[in-house]
Amino acid sequence: MRQFVIIGHDAPTTAAFSLDDLAGGAGRLDVLCRCVSAAFFLSHDIREDVRVHLVLGGEYTITFDGRTVRRLNPDERSTAALVRNALEEREAAIGHVPVETSPGVSLTRRGFASTLDDAGADGTVVQLHENGDPVVDTEPPDDPVFVLSDHRSFTAEESETLGGHTDRRVSLGPKPLHANHAITVAHNFLDTDGFQSH
């Protein structure tokens, strides 16, 4: 399985945001929605063997599971509606027990460290870093868990948490990419492993 953990630093933790202002009042939720889309969509298909964890404001994590997710569309607005729908159930998310808020989408009351503990338990945690090993020189990891940040850098505390879990540091190329573009490139790298000619 391929997993993606994405931290939304300014992302909403309540459902009180407008779908008309994702890049403004909703704390750049547009970035996270594009990450979800990049993680799951193929042309006319969904990648089933993928899980995405959006860590919202360090308080809640919303998990999308490709095997069971429904009503997912590639546009930002409809994905944001699934997030808002999930946050409407926030009172039901008690402790670390996930609440399924729509098919294949669940909400858990927990932050980055706990989410990474779980996601990384059975996988290889890959930190995307400009000084990491060039991806073209690396062997594709088993069950990778890619950790990304939204439009902001990781905080010192997040970097420390991530450092404690990281199995590998990998660079996707010489140009710094948006998180959603990094997801697309990571998928392509894994897809094309051994892909030379027909």
Added chain:
Amino acid sequence: MRQFVIIGHDAPTTAAFSLDDLAGGAGRLDVLCRCVSAAFFLSHDIREDVRVHLVLGGEYTITFDGRTVRRLNPDERSTAALVRNALEEREAAIGHVPVETSPGVSLTRRGFASTLDDAGADGTVVQLHENGDPVVDTEPPDDPVFVLSDHRSFTAEESETLGGHTDRRVSLGPKPLHANHAITVAHNFLDTDGFQSH
């Protein structure tokens, strides 16, 4: 320069569409907006040496120029607002003379064939095709012009036009990608040419 020509089959040709319904009433303009974002954005930077041509309903073409574009943001809604703003000037687009509708964004009354004639005049037209040469086996082209379609396939007529202009057929990998994801992968391929280690 890297250019991307993207055909929007159901895309609006007038400004009479809602920014709240890009994936519905606006004929999947969300797809084209994601393509623009994928073509131009780096983390905290814009790719200046890029030009994007959105062919709308075979009638109008909107061109974004990375050297001069302003007010461009990565979210779908704000890009769609630039498109709507451009289409508000459609009466001023006469013949093949482009009208600048906001800094770095221009509208021309012309369809796919004429747009491709111009874009391909000084570049290498690359058709992305599942049976093309694997990108990892190819030499990066000079001044590539990538031609893509939205959520629909090329029509027979478009395929014939494209066939007449195509210099190379390239496959980006074994999985069929959305147009915006293909743009991201194409950029990464060109960025990382020769990128092996630090």
